[in-house]
Amino acid sequence: MNNKVIIVTGAAMGLGLAAAQEFAARGAKLVLVDYNKEALEKAADEIRKELPAVEIATYVADVSNEEDVKGYVALTESKFGRIDGLYNNAGIEGRQAPLTEYDLDVFKKVVDINLMGVYYGMRYVIPVMQKQKYGRIVNVASVGGIRGVVNQTPYVATKHAVSGMTKNAAIEYGKDGILTNAIAPGAILTPMVAEAFKQVNPGNPAEAEREYAQRNPIRALGQPEHVAKLVAFLIGDENGYVNGQTIAIDGGESNLY
Ligand code: NAD
Numbered sequence: 001m002n003n004k005v006i007i008v009t010g011a012a013m014g015l016g017l018a019a020a021q022e023f024a025a026r027g028a029k030l031v032l033v034d035y036n037k038e039a040l041e042k043a044a045d046e047i048r049k050e051l052p053a054v055e056i057a058t059y060v061a062d063v064s065n066e067e068d069v070k071g072y073v074a075l076t077e078s079k080f081g082r083i084d085g086l087y088n089n090a091g092i093e094g095r096q097a098p099l100t101e102y103d104l105d106v107f108k109k110v111v112d113i114n115l116m117g118v119y120y121g122m123r124y125v126i127p128v129m130q131k132q133k134y135g136r137i138v139n140v141a142s143v144g145g146i147r148g149v150v151n152q153t154p155y156v157a158t159k160h161a162v163s164g165m166t167k168n169a170a171i172e173y174g175k176d177g178i179l180t181n182a183i184a185p186g187a188i189l190t191p192m193v194a195e196a197f198k199q200v201n202p203g204n205p206a207e208a209e210r211e212y213a214q215r216n217p218i219r220a221l222g223q224p225e226h227v228a229k230l231v232a233f234l235i236g237d238e239n240g241y242v243n244g245q246t247i248a249i250d251g252g253e254s255n256l257y
Pocket of ligand 1: 009010011012013014015016033034035036039061062063064089090091092093113117140141142143184185186187188189190191192193
């Protein structure tokens, strides 16, 4: 991945930060995007401290805002002159509620971030990759993009949409040297999942976490580093022929349903 220019959205924590660390360790140049400015700067400093030679730019953007997305694409082009990879990772879970009772404002916010944010990223990055005749895109779906998840209708709807848009990008732009894939993580221990366990069992989130892990074929939650290594493969040169797939990384859990 030496000198590849990679954009990571939602880079301030969780899966985005772990992937940024992995890409940096493999020699990539990074544009880190997040709407949490303070956490974003902290994340970038953490990587710089570990790997002082790495070139990193940060850009504060809400991926659901089209102008912000144009902004991170323009910054990447002006600073590095090309875009080799887009890790379209920023996303939110929303609140947990049955379909008929779901708060409509939260529903629309989940759609704006998880669906439109991923779409805008591809919309504005793909033309740059087409000029280069090269690009790798990894969109973040979820096992909720493969099956239903009780009380998470907009999350499931938007993650299925991510998988669908991935297939379309793959068949429309493969001819331009652009490979587009999605990943479908199961429960990976990040701040987002820690928050979900709090909602499931406010009195004892650790118990909710233990119970959840027991359902998994390998009896454990995943770690952000596991996901980072899969994404590093898909977003780098090592991937020459995987295109349009949604790859589960869940300890095998989705096979239970
Ligand atoms: P997280 O909440 O720990 O981190 C998400 C990051 O994205 C945060 O830094 C947040 O500030 C940023 N972000 C959120 N909305 C944004 C927006 N509109 N614009 C810019 N930045 C934004 O979450 P995570 O667990 O690391 O999840 C990352 C992605 O992985 C999400 O798309 C999530 O749906 C998906 N995912 C996570 C899991 C899991 O188990 N952790 C499982 C399946 C899918």
